[in-house]
Amino acid sequence: MTKQGGTATMPKRLPPAGRRTGGPPWMTAGMPAEKSMNFGPSAKRLIGRLRPYRTRLIMIIGLAVASVGLSVIGPKVLGHATDIIFSGLFSKQFPAGTNMADVIAGMRARGDNRLADMLAHMTVVPGAGIDFGRLGQVLLLALGLAVGSSVLSWLQGYLLNDVVQQAVRQMRSDVEDKLNRLPLPYFDRQPRGELLSRVTNDIDNVAQSLQQTLSQLLTSLxxxxxxxxxxxxxxxxxxxIALVIVPLSMVLTKQIAKRSQKQFVAQWTHTGALNAQIEEAFTGHELVKVFGRRREVEAAFAAKNDxxxxxxxxAQFVSGIIMPSMMFLGNLSYVAVAVVGGLRVASGAMSLGDVQAFIQYSRQFxxxxxxxxxxxxxxxxxxxxAERVFDLLDADEQSPEPATPARVRERHGRVEFEHVSFRYQPEKPLxxxxxxxxxxxxxxxxxGPTGAGKTTLVNLVMRFYELDAGRITLDGVDITTMRRxxxxxxxxxxxxxxxxxGGTIRDxxxxGNPAATEEQIHAAAEATFVDRFVRSLPDGYDTVIDEEGSNVSAGEKQLITIARAFLADPSLLILDEATSSVDTRTEVLLQHAMAALRTDRTSFVIAHRLSTIRDADLILVMENGRIVEQGDHEHLLAARGAYHRLYNTQFSQAVADVAAEAPVPAGAVSLPAPRG
Structure with a gap:
């Protein structure tokens, strides 16, 4: 949808090429301030979007529990393998048949209590050596646990990826539906680059964050x-001893996260502003070059980039402090566990395998x-x-459609304004x-002059904006009772x-009418003189137009849009400077074509060139949102009012200025003065 009456811009921003000026008074009001929600409610709302997939989430949790359970048992099993190896090595130190109770008693008698305590907690078979059969079974069990944990973890990741992508796809759909329900004033207030950043960059970042954090978060907990x-x-x-690290970690993480959250909100806010500036500069790239504003554009980009x-x-630095801080605390815990565990092995309170398993668990912890x-x-x-996306999803929507919509029964195109009042801002009547x-x-x-309300008038007919008072009817039906x-x-x-x-000229x-036949498309093209230049193109109607329409001229693009409107066969035509880009000869031909096609069809024509509307049945002269004069061309000129002033300003003054600056050579034919 093309916006009417201007586009919202920030102060000192370059207006996009080809945009109209005049219209909503908030054009230079600046971008709305970001409203950041708290982390907790936003995160809760984001997780809430996974609720429709609760069945798969339960399966994911079950797989995660099983996978973690198998991986947690692994160190204990490997600790048992260590005990088998350690006991086997000790058994070689004693001849077969030795009574271990006598050996331990002898050690205690010699005062070697630590070694005696250690042997008392070990299963040592004198002379047997390492039991490789039992060791092999234990290692195979550990391998099976590791493989099983990995397979279950893969299945969990597969299901979680499906859930996250489904949720993000639904979020994109919700945003698309929301954009279609938003009123035109919302787009007037939002720079396009900022809006695109929310729809693309922010949603992609939400998907990436969910994908990378949910799986690890669940598994880690x-x-x-x-x-x-x-x-x-x-x-x-x-x-x-190992748990001492937990409260320290929580306090440290909370303090750092509190500072980094503001930085992340600022990061994505500045990303949207930079995208808006880039989109704006490239849209008006030609104007930037023509007016030599490259340095200003580069300076604006550099400032936003900085x-x-x-x-x-x-954001990255503050949040990046968390991991090395946690690693430091973890290393302190690891040292404490290793020292105390070694003392307990020496005292016989624990086996070497248990200490090894515990050290692995402390690392896993x-x-x-x-x-x-x-x-x-x-x-x-x-x-x-997600906050920025939710801000878009929470924006005020256009008024709902009527429960029992009315329809135009007989199409004639009669439009009536009945005591209509409208203003963009409550304090500024229009x-x-x-x-x-x-x-x-x-x-x-x-x-009328720029800003008089011409485009606003037709926007009200289209219900791009809602009335403050009065009503507008189309063939006797109040337009507010109709579906948009x-x-x-x-x-x-x-x-x-x-x-x-981007597509063919035919497309x-x-x-304007997707169900139109080839003959109807050609008829509309011939009536609007599109066929004349299309036939000269190598691919004819199959000529592909790029998204910028750079392979056809401005006038040819205008003719194609006129053909599109004619193909729709509407009961009401709105032409907003529709012939401004075509040459004079084509404009004359189009006037004749439109006269033939306007049978039983009403046309609203917004024009600055008064020569194009001389034959209009009714001319409305607007100033400051009011109709100050109305009538046909002859009567308005004779009245010598606002229309007469506009006409003379556009023609008489221009001719006088040219004549004053460049005297007519001898023998040249002078231009006749306009009537009235």
Missing amino acids: LTVVGVLTMMFVISPLLAV ELFKASFG TQPLTQVASMANLLQSGVAS IEDLSLVAEPGHTVAIV DDLRGEIGMVLQDTWLF NIAY
Whole structure:
């Protein structure tokens, strides 16, 4: 949809090429301030979008529990293998048949109590050596546990990836549906680059964050629970020593995360602003070159780029402190466990295998905590992006469609304004108590200075904006009682700013009526003189137009949009400077074509060139949102009012200026003065 009446811009921003000026008074109001929600509610709302997939989520949790359970048992099994090897090595030190009880008693008698305590807690068969058969069974069991854990983890990741992508796809669909329900004023207030950044960059970041954090978060939390359980089973004392790291880690992570969350919100806000500036500069690339504003554009880009750099650096640096801090605390815990565990092995309170298993568990315990801490930056970044998407989803929508919509029963194109009032901002009146009637088959021309409300008038007919008072009827039906699609299906609109999409010329014309036959497309093209230049192209109607329409001229693009409107066969035509880009000869031909096609069809024509609306049935002269004069060309000139001033300003003054600056050579034919 092409926006009317201007586009919202930030102060000192370069207006996009081809945009109209005048219209909504908030054009230079600046971008709305970001409203950041708290991390908790935003994260909760984001996770809530996974609720429709609760069955698969239960399966994912079950697979994660099984996978973590198998991986947690592994160190205990390997510890048992260590005990087998250690016991086998000790058994070689004693001849077969030796009574180990006598050996231990002898050690105690010699005062070697530590070694005696160690042997008392070991199963030693004198002279037997290492039991490789038993050791092989234990190692095969450990291998099976590792393989089983990996397979279950892969299945969990597969299902989680499906859930996340489904949720993000639904989010994209919700955003697309929301954009179609938003009123035109919302787009007037939003720079296009900022809006595109929310729809693309922010949603992609949400997907990436969910994908990378949910799986690790679930696995890490389950690992902490499982490992902690095994640690208490092996040695409550060592478990308490290892747990000292938890409150320290929580306090440290909370303090760092509190500071980094603001930085992540700023990062994505500056990303949207930079995208808006880039999109704006490239849209008006030609104007930037023509007016020599390259340095200013580069300076604006550099400034926004620096802002984004500072915010991104701050966010990544502050959140990046978490992982090395956690690793430092983990290493302290590891040293404490190793020292105390070694003393307990020496005292015989624990076996060497249990200490080895416990050290592995202590590593497994600190590793998920470190992973959770390192995921804080990803999670914060994703939630910051989700806030911006939710801000879009929470925006006020256009008024709902009527429960029992009315329809136009007989199409004639009669439009009536009944005491219509409208203002963009409550404190600034624009259109007040306006009444007029456009009869079927008549051409209503709307003229006036820039900002008089010409485009606003036709926007109200299209229900791009809602009235403050009064009503507008189409063939006797109040347009607010109709569905917007039904209303706009009765209207064909051609704008000064042409819009063509990437596709063939045939496809662009057929956009006005997808069900049209080839003959109807050609008939519309011939009536609007598109056929004349299409026949000269190598591929004819199959000529592919790129998204910018750079392979056809501005006038040819305008003709294609006019053909599109004619193919729609509307009861009401709105032409907003529709012939501004065509040459004079083609414009004359189009006037004749439109006269033939306007039978039983009303036309609203917004024009600055008064020569194009001399034959209009009714000319409305608008100033400051009011109709100050109305009538046909002859009567308005004779009245010598506002229309007379406009006409003379456009023609007489221009001719006088040319004559004054360049005297007519002898023998030349002078131009006649305009009538009136």
